[in-house]
Amino acid sequence: MEERITKLLQEVQQFSGAGREAVETFRLKFISKKGAIHSLFDELKKVPAEEKKKVGKILNELKQSAEAKLAALAQALESEQSPGSVPDLTLPPIPNKTGNLHPLTLTRNRIIEIFERLGFNVADGPEIEDDWHNFTALNFPENHPAREMQDTFFVAKNPDVLLRTHTSNVQIRMMTSGKPPFRAIMPGRVYRNEAISARAHCFFHQVEGLYVDRNVGFADLKQTLYHFAKEMFGKDIQIRFRPSFFPFTEPSAEIDITCLICKGAGCNVCKQTGWVEIAGSGMVHPNVLRNCNIDPEEFTGFAFGMGIERVAMLRYQINDLRLFSENDIRFLRQFHTVI
Numbered sequence: 001m002e003e004r005i006t007k008l009l010q011e012v013q014q015f016s017g018a019g020r021e022a023v024e025t026f027r028l029k030f031i032s033k034k035g036a037i038h039s040l041f042d043e044l045k046k047v048p049a050e051e052k053k054k055v056g057k058i059l060n061e062l063k064q065s066a067e068a069k070l071a072a073l074a075q076a077l078e079s080e081q082s083p084g085s086v087p088d089l090t091l092p093p094i095p096n097k098t099g100n101l102h103p104l105t106l107t108r109n110r111i112i113e114i115f116e117r118l119g120f121n122v123a124d125g126p127e128i129e130d131d132w133h134n135f136t137a138l139n140f141p142e143n144h145p146a147r148e149m150q151d152t153f154f155v156a157k158n159p160d161v162l163l164r165t166h167t168s169n170v171q172i173r174m175m176t177s178g179k180p181p182f183r184a185i186m187p188g189r190v191y192r193n194e195a196i197s198a199r200a201h202c203f204f205h206q207v208e209g210l211y212v213d214r215n216v217g218f219a220d221l222k223q224t225l226y227h228f229a230k231e232m233f234g235k236d237i238q239i240r241f242r243p244s245f246f247p248f249t250e251p252s253a254e255i256d257i258t259c260l261i262c263k264g265a266g267c268n269v270c271k272q273t274g275w276v277e278i279a280g281s282g283m284v285h286p287n288v289l290r291n292c293n294i295d296p297e298e299f300t301g302f303a304f305g306m307g308i309e310r311v312a313m314l315r316y317q318i319n320d321l322r323l324f325s326e327n328d329i330r331f332l333r334q335f336h337t338v339i
């Protein structure tokens, strides 16, 4: 019997657990009427008289120790749960984790801010578009290979319904529903059937700009984008215009800036050239103005379009475009303090 008492004493001492259930388990096992200690007291009656004193003493010790343990467990439970317990005001506060804006939203907001100060409005349009607004009105001839420059996701055929491949559809919607002058930028999501890689995705974001008025010239385009690049990337940025082709602009130019990731040394983002393309641009093609019932003899305009992902990659030195859409919280959290 002595052995059993010592073993139980050990069990009591080693018992660990928190919460109401653990306390109750302890009580039932050791203290309750049907518990182990109670039945040992019953057995004590049968212990020979000469041993009774000794065994009784250690049994009492066990009982006291179990009661003390129960009191301690109950106390711990109380202080954990009691709503009235006084909070410790000296503890450091639990930081309040607020969310933060996505790096693409931060970049889009910055782009908008720069152009708004130049007097551009912000315009919006549909992502599901018809062929006319996405292609035909923009001077893409029927069956012309230029349509294949932008691998299109079709939603329906005849009449064609598609996911817009660029935000130029908003230019058309704007010009057909109002009168010049127009000076606006159009941020939004676009879709192209491209293989997903570090540099390309099947959906991405663009900001397109349009300025149509009397006497708008190429110099205005150049100065506007030069101003933008300096505001966005700092006054030391270099910019170059490269002749290019778009059906909806003539002449057309692609705009490159020095690669901010490798500082011109060559990396995977700039395809080892030291330059990265940030925008397409040009003077609005007379056919596009005509398609929108604007007289190209009276009005001229420039347009440009840039990828927000590309600008954000350069701004934050990110070398893989897929990070923007993977929603990895470890990536997104890094923009917490970035404005």
Ligand code: PHE
Pocket: 165, 166, 167, 168, 208, 209, 246, 249, 279, 280, 281, 282, 303, 304, 305, 306
């Ligand atoms: N819409 C073109 C594209 O997505 C970009 C662009 C816009 C080029 C306006 C010139 C003028 O490729």
